[in-house]
Amino acid sequence: MKSYKDAIAFQCLKETKYDRSSIFRKDNIGQIPTPPRYKTYPDVLLIPLPEPRFENTDSLWSILKERRSRRRYAYEPISLDTLATLLWATQGITHSTHGYEFRTAPSAGALYPVETYLAIHNVSGLQPGIYHFNVAEFALEEINPGNFADRLRRAAMDQGVVSRAATVFIWTAVVLRSMSKYRDRCIRYIFMDAGHIAQNLHLAATALDLGCCPIGAFYDDDVNELIKVDGKEETTIYLGAVGKR
């Protein structure tokens, strides 16, 4: 019988450690192709987002004190302005230099392996459906119109927070973007990146007096099928529900 000491979690940590003798470990995974820096859906409807609005004057300190995972929301829409501000907070481009575009959240090697999809349930000015955030254009790409609130709730292990939300952020990892530089260690950095992005969402939502809840419990491939990613080279890693309090 195996013991907890053989758990994959320990193996993963062990196999992805850096040590002084071999920074790039003795893996045999060969050449790794580098995917494009930005994912886009050229054949779908592109919806430009309004400029983000920074109206809340609360201090960072009071926002940190106020932040809580909230799972009950009013059945009211959030506005497109609000959604744009939240998206900007998570992954908006804030600085360009030497061919690099830097964003609100840090990313290992500035490789930005995390993509954002949205399940829109109740956002004024947008029909319900699955959208992809086009970071470079600061726009939404409409991938699949329809109301997917119940399907996403079932995919999230029947957590009602997901269908009550006005929108659910669905974060995926384009694994090769990070793996092409960091080899197996990418698996650590991808999740660190996602944590930064999710915390930015949480703080921005709090600043806008919205409820927000991070969601790590979901049937991975059910969500992958919903947003039409392969579940291997691009796979869902985290969700964030947002709605009016």
Ligand SMILES: Cc1cc2nc3c(=O)[nH]c(=O)nc-3n(C[C@H](O)[C@H](O)[C@H](O)COP(=O)(O)O)c2cc1C
């Ligand atoms: C990685 C991660 C995964 C989480 N997954 C879920 C989840 O699936 N469902 C849920 O209701 N809350 C989820 N939460 C929220 C936690 O339950 C919450 O952060 C914790 O109870 C602390 O409460 P607070 O966020 O209000 O401080 C998750 C939080 C994190 C950081």
